[in-house]
Amino acid sequence: MLEQVRRHCKEALDAKRLDLVYGVGNRKAGPAPRFFSTAEELDELVLAGKEPLVFTCRPSDRNVVDLVRERSPTAKLGIVARGCDERALFELAKRFQLSLDGIEIIGVACDQAQAEECRCPRPYPKNLAFGTPLDKPVDDPVLEKLQRLPLEERLAFWRYQLSKCVKCYGCRNACPMCFCKECQMEGELFVPRGAQPPEFPTFHFVQLIHLADRCIDCGECERACPMDIPLRLLKKSLRSEVRERFGYEAGVDPTTASPLGSIERGEPSHAE
């Protein structure tokens, strides 16, 4: 499959259908996101690595794709995207953080092993070009265990887990959906300055609530956490609550707006 993707990208670059390809490249230090502008460079393209391609750059708080688009507005950009990458692109585009104009999404499905490693509920993109999507979603055994715990034990679990927090803001910095210029995890209103570990559970609750209808379930927060706090569990359960209540899943569809940020049919101010 990798050879197919490489060939597709090379042909597109040679035929000037694309000016740049964005994907995961193999480096000495391991796979990392990079841009490819020539056919030779594409020999380094790989389909490994778990980090999403789409991330927010600091300190500009701009998305990496948006920054590239700004520098070369007319360039035709191909993105070798997995399910999580595409969800990030769609959701950011809906929230006016980047434009999908002039971007070709080269969708690649993850295999069973990758999906299980990421505990990914949707390991394939909508614009699927290569690979076959898994027909059975991967379960999250940890989340199921958490849901079975009685309330008091769940509270004790989080009290312990969140007390490990060193307030490094890694979860927020790694999150492709955390693009706010002013972050309430830093504001003094809800998060007292100097408290270490941060106040339970307000600090993490701020991010959880803000990401309720945004979280694309890429697992970056958990991967970034140096203290191994299972941050994804809470976001995952809120994501499925949004799906059950409103039929909305962040990033799955490029046009449907979030129910929390829009007025729906039947609501009083909805114009037919």
Place this chain on the structure above:
Amino acid sequence: MSFEPRIVAFLCNWCSYTGADLAGTARMRYPPNVVIIRVMCSGRVSPLLVMSALKQGADAVLICGCHIGDCHYTTGNWQTEKRIPLLRKALEMLGIDPRRVRLEWVSASEGARFVELIEEYVAEIRQLGPNPLTGAQDARTSPPSL
């Protein structure tokens, strides 16, 4: 001493606060366990404010707004109606009983209903006991695992 719940109630200016006011001017009695905070719209009540109240010692938080369709700002309470169930789910996943947060619609003429609501909710929270988020607890004593 028996447990007396402390409830923070966010009331919207246009309906619910006026409803509570009606209960007051009509000299209706209701339990003094409730602390009222007037907001311009129930849609202004961020989940973070609710969490703040719970952290600062409230045993429960009641949010009251205009009935659906009656919102002074047309769609404010529609947003509340979508937001609060998600908040309750988040609390549940954290291990806090979601009954500690409640959303109700109270109109300006429903003073009597407001009194009933407070009586009922205070009784419910009295059953539920104190909020586990308040009170000092050492997190590191019992590390449960999954």
